[in-house]
Amino acid sequence: MKNVSYGNENDLNLKLVIALSRSIQHxxxxxxxxxxxAGLTLSQFAVLEALYHKGDLRICEIIExxxxxxxNMTVVVNNLVKDGLVRRFKDPGDGRASRISLTEKGEVLIADLFPRHVESVQTLFERLESDEKRRLLDLLKKLTGKM
Known part of the structure; x- marks a missing residue:
């Protein structure tokens, strides 16, 4: 295998992309x-979590x-409706739009699941000290321009 370099800065950038990709996979x-x-996809969990923490939302808000x-979101929401975890209703402020809310079944599921999710995320980041987590967060925000 050849040891090819694209210049120090480019080599470092490529290593960062690989490290970030591996981190996301982890x-x-x-x-x-x-x-x-729990029988959910990551996208379904994300919708339930958003509704659990933010309340009723329009599809565009869920996407955001x-x-x-x-x-993709339309399919995800349709499947959650079919499974009885969320319901659609007309937005009282805009009759052309729909809002999505958790059903009782969905509320029970996410209320049980979310604490376990918090524990697994804690385990994922336990190797980092709090100040390292804050620095990493700041760097990632800087990378995406979300400071």
Missing amino acids: IRRGEGQNIQD KTLSTGG
């Missing part, structure tokens, strides 16, 4: 088991909160 595997055990796409 996080997804770690947080995903409880979610999968969960960083999803419109086409």
Whole structure:
């Protein structure tokens, strides 16, 4: 195998991309088991979590909160409706739009699941000290321009 360099800065950038990708894979595997055990996809969990913490939302708000796409979100919400975990209703402030809310079944599921999710996330980040977590958060926000 050739040891090719694209320049020190570019080599470092490429290593960062690989390290960030591996980190995301590690996080997804770690947080995903409880979610999968509950019979949910990560996208379904994200919708339930957003509704649990933010209350009733329009689809566009769910997309924004969960960083999803419109086409995918419609499928995710339809499946959650079919499973009896959320319901759709007309937005009282805008008759053209719908709002999504948790059903009692959905509320019970996410209220039980979320504490286990918090525990698994704690385990994922236990190698980092609090000040390291804050620095990493600041650096990631700087990277995405979200300071």
